[in-house]
Amino acid sequence: MSTSSPILTVRDLSIDLFTARSALRPVDQVSYSVAAGETLAIVGESGSGKTVLNFAPLGLMPLGVSIHVSGSIRFDGKELVGMNDEALRKLRGGSIGVIFQDPMSALNPARTIRRQIAEVAELHLSLTSTQAEARALDLLKMVRMSDPEARLRQYPHELSGGLRQRVMIAIAIAAEPKLLIADEPTTALDVTVQAQIIALLKDLQKRLNMAMVLITHDMGVVAGIASRLAVMYAGRVMEYGPVQSVLTAPRHPYTMGLIDAIPRAEDLPGSTFRGLPGMPPVLGAPIPGCAFVERCRHAVPTCETARPLLAPTADRHVLAACPIVNRSSEALHAG
Amino acid sequence: MLSLVSRRVHNSLVLLVLATLLCFTLVVSAPGNIAVLIAELRSPNASFADIQKIEEELGLNDPIPVRYAGWLTGALTGNLGISYKTGEEVGPALASRIPVTAMLVAGGGTVALLLSLVFGFAGAMWPRQWPDVAGRGVALLGASMPSFFVGALLIYAFAVELRLVPTFGLAGPSSWILPWFTIGLLPAAVLSRVVRVGLEEAMARPFALTAVAKGLNRRAILFRDALPNIAPTYINALGAQTGVMVVGAVVVEPLFAWHGVGDLFLTGIRFRDFMVVQACLLIFISFFILLNLLVDIGMIFTDPKLRRQGS
Numbered sequence: 001m002s003t004s005s006p007i008l009t010v011r012d013l014s015i016d017l018f019t020a021r022s023a024l025r026p027v028d029q030v031s032y033s034v035a036a037g038e039t040l041a042i043v044g045e046s047g048s049g050k051t052v053l054n055f056a057p058l059g060l061m062p063l064g065v066s067i068h069v070s071g072s073i074r075f076d077g078k079e080l081v082g083m084n085d086e087a088l089r090k091l092r093g094g095s096i097g098v099i100f101q102d103p104m105s106a107l108n109p110a111r112t113i114r115r116q117i118a119e120v121a122e123l124h125l126s127l128t129s130t131q132a133e134a135r136a137l138d139l140l141k142m143v144r145m146s147d148p149e150a151r152l153r154q155y156p157h158e159l160s161g162g163l164r165q166r167v168m169i170a171i172a173i174a175a176e177p178k179l180l181i182a183d184e185p186t187t188a189l190d191v192t193v194q195a196q197i198i199a200l201l202k203d204l205q206k207r208l209n210m211a212m213v214l215i216t217h218d219m220g221v222v223a224g225i226a227s228r229l230a231v232m233y234a235g236r237v238m239e240y241g242p243v244q245s246v247l248t249a250p251r252h253p254y255t256m257g258l259i260d261a262i263p264r265a266e267d268l269p270g271s272t273f274r275g276l277p278g279m280p281p282v283l284g285a286p287i288p289g290c291a292f293v294e295r296c297r298h299a300v301p302t303c304e305t306a307r308p309l310l311a312p313t314a315d316r317h318v319l320a321a322c323p324i325v326n327r328s329s330e331a332l333h334a335g
Numbered sequence: 336m337l338s339l340v341s342r343r344v345h346n347s348l349v350l351l352v353l354a355t356l357l358c359f360t361l362v363v364s365a366p367g368n369i370a371v372l373i374a375e376l377r378s379p380n381a382s383f384a385d386i387q388k389i390e391e392e393l394g395l396n397d398p399i400p401v402r403y404a405g406w407l408t409g410a411l412t413g414n415l416g417i418s419y420k421t422g423e424e425v426g427p428a429l430a431s432r433i434p435v436t437a438m439l440v441a442g443g444g445t446v447a448l449l450l451s452l453v454f455g456f457a458g459a460m461w462p463r464q465w466p467d468v469a470g471r472g473v474a475l476l477g478a479s480m481p482s483f484f485v486g487a488l489l490i491y492a493f494a495v496e497l498r499l500v501p502t503f504g505l506a507g508p509s510s511w512i513l514p515w516f517t518i519g520l521l522p523a524a525v526l527s528r529v530v531r532v533g534l535e536e537a538m539a540r541p542f543a544l545t546a547v548a549k550g551l552n553r554r555a556i557l558f559r560d561a562l563p564n565i566a567p568t569y570i571n572a573l574g575a576q577t578g579v580m581v582v583g584a585v586v587v588e589p590l591f592a593w594h595g596v597g598d599l600f601l602t603g604i605r606f607r608d609f610m611v612v613q614a615c616l617l618i619f620i621s622f623f624i625l626l627n628l629l630v631d632i633g634m635i636f637t638d639p640k641l642r643r644q645g646s
Contacts, residue, residue, distance in 0.1 A: 043626030044387075058548075059547065060544060060547055060548055062539070064545070089550050089552060091550070092547065092548055092549065092550040093548060093549035094549075094550055097548075098548040100541065100544070100545060100548075102541065104378070105540065105542065106541050106542055106544070106545045107542055107545065108542040108545070108546075108560050108563070109542070109564065109566070109639065109640070110563035110566070110637075110638070110639060112645060115559075119549065119559065120549050120550075123549065123550055123551065124550060137633070153408070155639040155640075155643070157639070157640055158643065168367075171545070171549065172548075246402040281558060321595045
């Protein structure tokens with residue numbers, strides 16, 4: 001873990017989404033922090049709020065959705081919650097870089113790679129177009145593109161998925177951000193390419209000393225790159241701590257189930273997947289107790305009524321939102 | 336890319352030959368004996384021998400393929416035959432009228448281009464606010480009113496009441512304005528919706544979110560990211576609307592007493608002056624084929640996926 005003070009500190013962040021037909025709370029009192037040079041992985045199943053958590057406060061939401069953010073996000077000495085649009089816009093692409101999940105659709109099909117990278121440098125580094133295009137070439141070399149001069153003249157449809165994701169990364173780091181948010185950067189890619197992209201991100205993070213928030217549901221990616229891990233379920237953080245501790249000795253019943261669900265090499269061919277029974281709760285109605293209670297094997301009656309807060313476990317670096325874990329470890333094994 | 340363009344050019348030439356055949360067939364198969372018409376025009380009490388003589392003069396007794404070949408070689412050298420009504424050569428009459436129609440359509444096209452881009456872009460920049468609502472209203476009006484009605488309204492307002500421009504005729508820039516707006520309003524209405532809807536669709540695509548993440552403002556995203564993506568669609572629609580304007584010229588030219596091809600075509604039909612009709616049709620069809628060719632080439636140039644094909 002890094003010893004420097006956090007560059008990003010999120011405290012009690014809640015986000016409400018209002019569409020024409022419904023109101024949801026996809027993020028519910030979430031807290032975490034990331035320091036420069038450190039990677040926080042946020043894992044959780046689809047719909048657990050991990051993307052909204054990172055994108056909504058930056059103003060990166062699809063049209064037709066209005067959001068309400070409460071709590072606090074301190075980034076680089078500035079408060080992002082309630083920040084005016086213009087100031088937030090200057091941060092986006094400048095000190096905060098973003099990588100999206102699907103490089104097939106995240107790049108503009110009608111523009112050259114050169115312009116799509118260079119405009120970021122023009123905007124945030126105040127470079128002329130010639131300087132910015134020279135920087136685009138440097139960036140393509142930095143993301144280890146083969147034949148970078150030729151790539152600059154190409155259009156996205158002429159590149160493979162892995163190359164497009166490298167272009168996306170080049171765009172995200174064009175202004176040397178202090179924080180890089182990567183939303184499932186390898187999900188849409190081939191397995192062999194995934195490893196290359198993760199290695200590249202790790203290398204770039206070290207070179208630029210960026211803080212990185214990696215949203216994923218791939219535990220392999222988490223183990224390979226992250227230093228800290230936040231496990232999310234139904235918009236809440238269930239467990240939070242150093243990656244090694246959480247992955248090898250999960251405390252929260254949900255984390256246990258999540259890690260147990262990963263297929264293992266010793267599984268016999270044709271054996272059934274170990275999944276978690278049941279479905280995540282609907283986020284429209286308030287959940288008074290623990291969000292995981294309906295699927296939890298260890299639940300006690302108070303889990304239905306009292307919401308457990310993140311609290312240190314026996315290993316004080318690991319926080320878990322489960323009263324059972326902290327009361328006695330025997331209770332779990334007996335269940 | 337070049338092979339793609341040359342294939343389009345080749346297709347257009349084949350189409351053009353087929354079109355001449357169609358033009359010719361239409362006139363040959365038109366009911367009534369042209370020789371009788373001409374004979375009656377020359378003298379009210381023409382005899383059967385007179386008619387036969389005229390048939391011989393016009394080559395009406397030749398086999399059809401020979402007549403087609405004769406007409407085609409004539410057309411290629413600008414000799415489009417003689418008007419049955421006036422007895423004048425059709426070629427020079429047409430040549431003097433083409434610039435008038437071209438000027439009308441080009442002016443109307445410019446009006447449509449400017450209005451549609453301004454209204455479409457303003458609507459996308461401030462969706463559901465007053466520029467969008469106003470643009471939508473103008474588009475609805477423009478698309479629902481026939482051009483002769485629009486023309487009459489414009490004449491009444493700007494020529495009769497305000498006396499800013501002449502009511503009709505072709506004499507200097509002030510007389511161009513009303514015909515241009517009359518013919519350009521419908522295409523402007525249709526095209527402004529193409530721009531507005533296209534931009535909105537482009538803004539909902541993931542690359543627009545990437546542009547937001549880059550820190551660009553809405554105007555920059557619309558210009559740099561959304562606009563290039565609607566260019567092929569827009570060029571296609573602009574081509575179609577130019578076709579609509581050529582047809583519209585048949586109505587608008589008589590309204591403002593402009594002596595263009597549309598006006599000539601209309602009088603040709605009224606007097607069954609088939610040589611004139613045939614020549615006008617040939618010009619119209621050639622123009623449509625050329626227009627389609629230009630649209631195809633324009634789309635190849637604005638769509639990177641098409642541009643890289645075959646290169």
